[in-house]
Amino acid sequence: MSGSANVGVHVDHESKEDPALLAEFQRKIDAGELIEVDDWMPAAYRKGMLMMAEHHANSEIVGALPEGEWITRAPSLRRKLALTAKVQDEVGHGQMLYRVSQDLGKSRDAMLRDLITGKTKYHNCFNYPAPQWADIAMIQWLIDGAAIMNQKTLADGAYGPYVRTMRRINMEEAFHFKSGEDMVLTLMSGTKRQRDMAQEAFDRWWGPSLMFFGPPDKPNARQLPPMRWRMKTVTNDDLRQRFVDRFIPAALDLGLKIHVVTKDEHGFVTSKKPDDKIALNKDTGHWEFTSPDWDEFFRVIRGNGPCNAKRLALRRLSYEQGRWVRQAILNGSGSLPPAA
Amino acid sequence: MPDLPEHLKKPFVNMLLAAADDKLFLGHRNSEWTGLGPILEEDIAFSSLAQDDMAHASALYELAGSIDGRTPDELAFGRTAEQYRCAAIVEVPDEFDWATAIARRFFCNHFDLLRLTRFSQSAYKPLSDLARRLVAEQQVHVTHVDDWVIRLGTGTPESHKRMQQAMDAIGPLAPELFEPLDDLKPLVDAGLYPGSDFTMYDEWTATVEHVLGQAHLTVQMEVGSPDDRGGRRGVHTQYLAPMLDEMCEVYRLEPKAAW
Numbered sequence: 200m201s202g203s204a205n206v207g208v209h210v211d212h213e214s215k216e217d218p219a220l221l222a223e224f225q226r227k228i229d230a231g232e233l234i235e236v237d238d239w240m241p242a243a244y245r246k247g248m249l250m251m252a253e254h255h256a257n258s259e260i261v262g263a264l265p266e267g268e269w270i271t272r273a274p275s276l277r278r279k280l281a282l283t284a285k286v287q288d289e290v291g292h293g294q295m296l297y298r299v300s301q302d303l304g305k306s307r308d309a310m311l312r313d314l315i316t317g318k319t320k321y322h323n324c325f326n327y328p329a330p331q332w333a334d335i336a337m338i339q340w341l342i343d344g345a346a347i348m349n350q351k352t353l354a355d356g357a358y359g360p361y362v363r364t365m366r367r368i369n370m371e372e373a374f375h376f377k378s379g380e381d382m383v384l385t386l387m388s389g390t391k392r393q394r395d396m397a398q399e400a401f402d403r404w405w406g407p408s409l410m411f412f413g414p415p416d417k418p419n420a421r422q423l424p425p426m427r428w429r430m431k432t433v434t435n436d437d438l439r440q441r442f443v444d445r446f447i448p449a450a451l452d453l454g455l456k457i458h459v460v461t462k463d464e465h466g467f468v469t470s471k472k473p474d475d476k477i478a479l480n481k482d483t484g485h486w487e488f489t490s491p492d493w494d495e496f497f498r499v500i501r502g503n504g505p506c507n508a509k510r511l512a513l514r515r516l517s518y519e520q521g522r523w524v525r526q527a528i529l530n531g532s533g534s535l536p537p538a539a
Numbered sequence: 540m541p542d543l544p545e546h547l548k549k550p551f552v553n554m555l556l557a558a559a560d561d562k563l564f565l566g567h568r569n570s571e572w573t574g575l576g577p578i579l580e581e582d583i584a585f586s587s588l589a590q591d592d593m594a595h596a597s598a599l600y601e602l603a604g605s606i607d608g609r610t611p612d613e614l615a616f617g618r619t620a621e622q623y624r625c626a627a628i629v630e631v632p633d634e635f636d637w638a639t640a641i642a643r644r645f646f647c648n649h650f651d652l653l654r655l656t657r658f659s660q661s662a663y664k665p666l667s668d669l670a671r672r673l674v675a676e677q678q679v680h681v682t683h684v685d686d687w688v689i690r691l692g693t694g695t696p697e698s699h700k701r702m703q704q705a706m707d708a709i710g711p712l713a714p715e716l717f718e719p720l721d722d723l724k725p726l727v728d729a730g731l732y733p734g735s736d737f738t739m740y741d742e743w744t745a746t747v748e749h750v751l752g753q754a755h756l757t758v759q760m761e762v763g764s765p766d767d768r769g770g771r772r773g774v775h776t777q778y779l780a781p782m783l784d785e786m787c788e789v790y791r792l793e794p795k796a797a798w
Contacts, residue, residue: 263574270570274789274798275612276597279570280590286573287586294579307579332789332798382798389796513575516635521577523701524637527694528578 216241228429233359236302244428248358249303251430256296257314258322261510263289265329266338274332281378282335288371295367299360315515323496324407326504328466333386333393333400339379341401341408345442347372349412352438357429387453394454401455402468408446409491412438440485447477447486459489466505543606543663544729550722551663551731552603553624556614557720557771558654559599560625563615564779565647566592567786568633569640577637588644588683591676598669605665616790620780621773624720628712630770630778638698638705641687646713648680649746653739662730685750692754703756710758713747714740718771 220239227234234240240248263286270286273279297307313319324342329335347369354365386397413435420426420434450457458471474489498504543551569589576582600611609617628646633639655677658670691698717740726732744760751758768774789798 260574260579267574270573271567271785272788274616274792276593276600276615278798279567280593280597283570283573283586283590283593287583287590290574290576290579290582290586294583297579385797389798390793392793393796393798517575517577520575520635521637523695523697524577524691527691527698530695 225427228357228427232357233362234357235359243424244430245303247424247428247430248361249300249305252296252300252303252361253305253310253313253319254321256293256300256310257319258325259289259293259296261314261321261325261514263293264510264513265325265327265506266335268329269332269335272332273335278382285339285375285378288375292364292368292371295364299364302360311518315511315518317502317511320500321510322411323500323504324411325510326499326507327403327407328505330467331396331400333396334403336379336382336386336397337400337404339375340383341379341404341446342411343372343375343379344446345408345411347376348442348445349438352433353431355429355432383453387455398455399468401450402458402460402471403462403466405457406460406462406491406495408442409439409488410493410496412436412442414493414496443486443488447488448479457488462495462505464505543731547725547729547731548606550720550726552607554720554723554726554732555599555603555666557624557626558651558658559596559603559614560623561629561647561716562592562599562651563596564625564629564782565644566590566594566596567782568629569644571633571635572640575635584683585640588680591680595673595676598673602665602669612790616787617794620775620783623773623775623779623783624771625775625779626712626716626718626770627768627776628709628716630776630782631709631712632778636701636705638691638701639709641684641691642702642705642709644680644684645688645750646709646716646747648677648684649743650713650716652677652681653743657732657734657739660733662733666731688750688756689754692751692756699755702754706751706756706758710760713758714760715768715770717743718769720771 221241224234224240224244234244266282266289267286270279270283273282297310300310301307310319314321329338350365350369350372354362354369356362356365383397386393416434416436417423425431426434447457457474457477459474460468460471463469476487476489478487479485480487499507566589569585569592572582573586573589574582576585596615597611600614604610604614628643631643633643652674655670655674659667659674661667661670688702691702693699717736719736723732723736727735747758768776770776
């Protein structure tokens with residue numbers, strides 16, 4: 200469900216590399232060729248791609264947690280099966296992306312340990328709470344919708360293994376989005392209580408959805424290595440605009456209202472007012488909207504969001520509870536009688 | 540839909556519900572592991588198995604509902620605890636312990652393979668047609684869980700110890716899967732549930748003990764459940780009601796609404 204648009208890829212300057220190899224590398228990138236795992240690549244590119252794929256993998260398996268909490272509470276057999284399969288898909292995406300990362304030189308165990316000790320990060324949006332069933336609908340509609348938009352552009356990148364993984368993930372994400380759209384539509388066509396639940400969840404998730412694509416770009420974003428090397432192909436702000444152009448009219452059509460909200464430290468809405476900037480600009484053809492609270496974004500990304508501690512604690516518990524199993528399967532004799 | 544003799548409808552539905560309820564809660568308990576499994580690859584596999592179990596339950600509810608008029612969701616979500624017919628072994632929590640989760644699956648999967656095989660020979664064609672399809676999937680469940688029991692039983696001293704503890708805790712509950720249902724004999728006599736529980740029990744015990752032997756594990760099982768409990772009669776452990784409260788939390792907000 201996640202994308203890596205807001206991972207901060209700060210790669211070293213490539214001046215230490217052999218100029219001829221570097222020029223050939225850049226030529227391949229500019230010609231639209233794919234870079235494969237055994238090809239020569241600048242050390243900074245390898246490091247940056249690893250950071251990006253690892254962050255994305257982390258986001259998938261942490262992203263499984265807020266929705267996973269609702270599997271046991273899904274309100275029909277069909278939704279229960281669909282949600283289990285959906286969360287399973289996210290774990291599968293994590294598995295594929297950890298494999299891409301492993302090939303770039305870091306062991307899976309090291310990545311899982313760095314995740315639970317806070318050394319590496321995951322996508323910010325999973326630090327928000329999902330207190331109602333309707334939040335699951337909004338996560339699948341808005342967050343998965345945002346992820347598809349982002350990942351479609353990542354599938355135009357230059358690193359072959361990551362690009363192929365994105366293509367496969369995007370096919371599955373399309374199902375998640377459809378499932379989310381169906382859930383939102385069902386709630387908005389339901390009883391007043393269901394419509395209220397949907398609106399409240401939308402109010403909680405609209406801000407994180409706008410933040411999904413990362414903070415506003417630096418003016419020279421297109422000249423910096425992540426875009427010059429086609430690790431990403433579209434700026435954060437352009438992706439955000441594509442998202443709002445698609446989702447503002449869709450939300451209004453469904454009868455949802457777009458609010459500017461304030462939240463408490465638990466991520467719950469404490470006050471809201473209509474976003475009076477919402478309008479289609481006839482000249483540009485784009486929708487206008489109130490920017491999210493970027494102070495909140497940086498506060499949450501530094502670890503002080505509503506659910507950072509809870510998400511990491513659960514991942515840590517999973518890692519520790521599974522340690523003896525991994526030892527038995529990966530290191531155990533497997534065929535010999537146990538010691539007396 | 541072929542006709543069932545009127546007097547056999549209630550016991551037949553009761554039998555389908557026992558099978559569906561076992562599957563539903565086994566799948567429900569196992570789905571709690573989705574996203575939290577000990578190895579990513581196994582997390583994915585385990586989640587598929589949980590989905591199979593819940594899908595099998597759904598298909599069996601649909602069949603039961605075609606006879607008594609209720610929808611699968613009404614049967615899954617709309618009953619009181621004493622109206623469920625599941626066995627105690629699917630009700631108890633695994634406390635997020637992989638050995639317990641595997642031990643539970645082990646006994647249930649072997650039991651379900653034999654039960655579904657008997658269903659696949661039923662004179663009621665909608666059941667035999669459905670069960671033949673489910674048996675093929677159930678066979679995969681058995682292969683998967685046997686492999687885990689053997690690998691953990693013979694893996695490391697710690698994995699052996701943990702598996703043995705889980706077998707000691709879960710094993711005594713396993714024979715309750717065989718608690719007789721009300722009015723089962725007329726169903727057997729009519730060929731709707733062919734075979735015998737005694738033969739099935741012997742077969743189940745022999746298979747289970749064979750695999751446990753390979754895994755260097757032992758189990759203590761006693762036939763006959765305590766008088767104060769019997770899931771097949773609607774007398775459940777203290778764990779079923781809170782599990783139902785959780786499962787039905789959203790459904791009960793608006794039981795008539797579409798979700």
